Amino acid sequence: MHRQRVLSGVQPTGKIHLGNYVGALSLWADNQYRYDSFFCVVDLHALTIPEAVDPTRLRVKTRETAALYIAAGVDPARSVVFVQSAVTAHAELAWILNCVSPLGWLERMTQYKTKAARQESVSIGLLDYPVLQAADILLYQADLVPVGEDQRQHIELTRDIAGRFHRIFGPAFTLPAPLIRSSGARIMGLDDPTAKMSKSIGEVKPGHAIGLTDSPDEIRRVIMRAATDSGADLRFDTAGPGVLNLLTIYEVLSGEPREKVEAEFEGRGYGHLKRVVTDRVIATLEPVQQRYRELMADPATLEALLADGTDRARPIADATLTTVKRLTGLG
Numbered sequence: 001m002h003r004q005r006v007l008s009g010v011q012p013t014g015k016i017h018l019g020n021y022v023g024a025l026s027l028w029a030d031n032q033y034r035y036d037s038f039f040c041v042v043d044l045h046a047l048t049i050p051e052a053v054d055p056t057r058l059r060v061k062t063r064e065t066a067a068l069y070i071a072a073g074v075d076p077a078r079s080v081v082f083v084q085s086a087v088t089a090h091a092e093l094a095w096i097l098n099c100v101s102p103l104g105w106l107e108r109m110t111q112y113k114t115k116a117a118r119q120e121s122v123s124i125g126l127l128d129y130p131v132l133q134a135a136d137i138l139l140y141q142a143d144l145v146p147v148g149e150d151q152r153q154h155i156e157l158t159r160d161i162a163g164r165f166h167r168i169f170g171p172a173f174t175l176p177a178p179l180i181r182s183s184g185a186r187i188m189g190l191d192d193p194t195a196k197m198s199k200s201i202g203e204v205k206p207g208h209a210i211g212l213t214d215s216p217d218e219i220r221r222v223i224m225r226a227a228t229d230s231g232a233d234l235r236f237d238t239a240g241p242g243v244l245n246l247l248t249i250y251e252v253l254s255g256e257p258r259e260k261v262e263a264e265f266e267g268r269g270y271g272h273l274k275r276v277v278t279d280r281v282i283a284t285l286e287p288v289q290q291r292y293r294e295l296m297a298d299p300a301t302l303e304a305l306l307a308d309g310t311d312r313a314r315p316i317a318d319a320t321l322t323t324v325k326r327l328t329g330l331g
């Protein structure tokens, strides 16, 4: 039977946080034995963020991000873990897709509009980010893309770009669908539950995010200070956004059904909720941090794992690129 294929990635920028873990990394690890899985560290995407333009730092962040994938449970013997820029087909396909992607489609992307508003000078790369992402996904003929809710629009765009390529040049790609958690796909900032927890904000605003490598003391401080509404509503349907965020984090990390979570907190105050969530987050991250430290202490092994991932990824990407070049008349 054909195993469905999965591809996803995280940018090696900023502070990788609990939202990335809940929305993406844990979902990858949970599904890797069911699907043929590819996880890349998208370092070419990182260049779209001006703060990331620091060669030494980018190289370090790329290694750290790969180590976090594995520490979060991705098994490199089973899943293919690699660095995007090591497989040159990503940049090549992105160029070809650029030439079939209407500018208006990209200008409409919510993430582009939000990020562009925060930057003084906007690069073509920031606008083009979703086309490179489409290349990542389409190169591997991925059926499913496990991501957080914020990426849904980019997966739809990927399908649209593939469809347009097919109409112009003929069939080349599998049309991918997003694989998104029904709960926990959009973890909110702890300082401001109206904004999604984000790496770029977490880097500059203390209290916004829980980093996957934060110490228990830091985690405790951030959660105990998390913004909650006044009142004492602790039910999923009616709680304010700050409390709902904490309930959701607990629900996903504990794996308990909602009724059980609500029963656990019923009649207790927000202080109790925060203490229990803190303990749960610390207990979840403890083994992740332990594995992460071991991986970072042995750079040669990590390098070898990534080199192996590149060797497994490249032939698949190259096969798609060969088809695309044949269809378009290149080479």
Ligand code: ATP
Residues within 6 Å of the ligand: 009, 010, 011, 013, 014, 019, 020, 022, 023, 024, 146, 147, 148, 149, 150, 151, 184, 185, 186, 187, 188, 196, 197, 198, 199, 200, 201
């Ligand atoms: P940036 O602010 O730099 O865009 P980010 O936090 O959005 O950082 P990405 O590298 O863009 O991180 O995304 C990596 C993965 O994590 C994607 O699948 C994305 O959907 C998911 N993700 C990001 N933020 C959240 C969140 N707050 N809740 C759930 N999933 C998230």
Ligand code: MG
Residues within 6 Å of the ligand: 150
């Ligand atoms: Mg993002």
